[in-house]
Structures are given as C-alpha cells and as structure tokens.
Amino acid sequence: MRLAVGWAIAASASLVGLWASFSMDLPTGAAIVCACGLALVVVTLGVSVRQKRLV
Secondary structure (H helix, E strand, O other): OHHHHHHHHHHHHHHHHHHHHHHHOOOHHHHHHHHHHHHHHHHHHHHHHHHHHHO
C-alpha cells in the first residue's frame, strides 16, 4: 500500500512539474525536481502533524 501511495505522489508531482514547465516556460527537469521537493516537504509536514495528533 505504501509503495502505491509513493508512486501516486511521485506521479502527481511529476505532472505538476510538467504543467509548471509548460505554463511558465521553465526547464522541464528543474520544474519536476522542484515539484518533487515541494511534495516531499508537504508530505513530511502532514506526517508530522498527524503523528502529533495521535500521541
């Protein structure tokens, strides 16, 4: 299950990076890397908040 969630998050971040690259005329690779980095931060914050609520 966790693997499928990871794939979904990565695929979504990649699509967001491609969209940002197309709409803002940015380099594709850099836009995808930034989108994946942003997704990492969002997921990390979400997990951190969730763990604090459970404790």
